[in-house]
Every structure is written in C-alpha cells, then in structure tokens.
Amino acid sequence: QAAIEDSKAKISDAEASVQEISQKIPEANGELAKATALRQKEHQDFLSAEKELAEAVDQITIVAEGQKGASLAQLPKDARKKLDAMKRGLRSVLEAGFVTHATNAKVAAFLENREDEFDTSSGKMDDDTGILERVKQMAEEALSDARKKEQKAQWDYDSLKMSSEG
Numbered sequence: 453q454a455a456i457e458d459s460k461a462k463i464s465d466a467e468a469s470v471q472e473i474s475q476k477i478p479e480a481n482g483e484l485a486k487a488t489a490l491r492q493k494e495h496q497d498f499l500s501a502e503k504e505l506a507e508a509v510d511q512i513t514i515v516a517e518g519q520k521g522a523s524l525a526q527l528p529k530d531a532r533k534k535l536d537a538m539k540r541g542l543r544s545v546l547e548a549g550f551v552t553h554a555t556n557a558k559v560a561a562f563l564e565n566r567e568d569e570f571d572t573s574s575g576k577m578d579d580d581t582g583i584l585e586r587v588k589q590m591a592e593e594a595l596s597d598a599r600k601k602e603q604k605a606q607w608d609y610d611s612l613k614m615s616s617e618g
Contacts, residue, residue: 484616491609498602505595511537512588 480616484613487609487612491605494605495602498598498605501598502595502602505591505598508537508591509588509595512591
C-alpha cells in the first residue's frame with residue numbers, strides 16, 4: 453500500500469514537471485527564433501561590410517600600383533573617385549561596428565585627419581609616400597577584424613542553438 457502511494461506521488465511530481473517543461477518549450481522556441489532572426493540580420497550586415505572592404509582593398513591596390521611615385525593630388529579623376537568611394541566604404545564599416553576598437557581608432561583617425569593634412573596651396577599631401585599602402589593596410593585590418601567578429605558571432609549563435617535544442 454505504501455509503495456502504491458509513493459508511486460502515485462512520484463507520478464504526480466513527474467506530471468507537474470512535464471507540464472512545467474511543456475510551458476517552457478514555446479518560450480525557448482520563441483527566444484531561438486528571435487536569436488535566429490537577429491543572427492540572419494547580423495550576417496547580412498557582415499556580408500555587405502565584407503564586400504565593401506574587399507572592394508576597397510582591391511581599389512586601393514589598383515590605385516597604388518598605377519600611381520607609384522605620384523601624389524594623391526595627382527591621381528586621375530577616376531582613381532580619386534575610387535579612393536573617395538573607398539573612404540566612404542571604410543566610414544560605413546566603422547559606423548556599422550564591424551571592426552575592433554584598435555582598428556576602428558586607426559581608420560577613424562585617418563578619415564578625420566586626412567583632410568587636415570591636405571595642403572591646398574601646393575596640392576600635395578604631407579606624406580604621400582606610402583599613404584595608399586597605409587590605407588590598404590587599415591582596410592585589410594578592418595576586413596580581418598570584421599571576419600573575426602562574424603566568426604565569433606556565428607560560433608556564439610551555434611552554441612546557443614545547440615544548447616536550446618539539446
């Protein structure tokens with residue numbers, strides 16, 4: 453008789469646990485759906501930033517190889533447009549937050565100070581030698597940082613998904 457009563461109590465406890473867990477499942481599924489939607493948006497933002505940065509690196513390389521020894525003020529109009537487009541791309545990537553703080557600071561400093569370094573009277577930059585290489589290096593660092601950040605975000609999402617499914 454005692455065994456039967458004990459078994460009934462265990463069954464009642466188990467049914468309560470099942471009911472409690474059943475209520476938590478939709479909540480967990482909702483949270484996972486929100487995380488999935490957020491992750492998809494983050495990934496699309498990353499793809500856009502990655503494309504802009506990769507194009508910027510390519511454009512800088514083309515301009516730098518075609519303009520060895522020339523000042524930035526001497527760049528042909530189409531090369532100058534590419535350089536300006538690259539700067540806009542770098543700025544949008546910085547604003548999107550796809551780079552680490554250290555790289556962000558370097559690129560932001562370049563974007564903000566570069567105009568100050570332009571001497572309109574001579575049409576020459578204060579340090580033309582290697583400026584395109586420095587900008588290319590910053591763009592490559594920003595691209596690398598963006599890829600690392602994306603990889604970590606994907607890993608974090610995959611971990612969340614596994615823990616909620618398991």
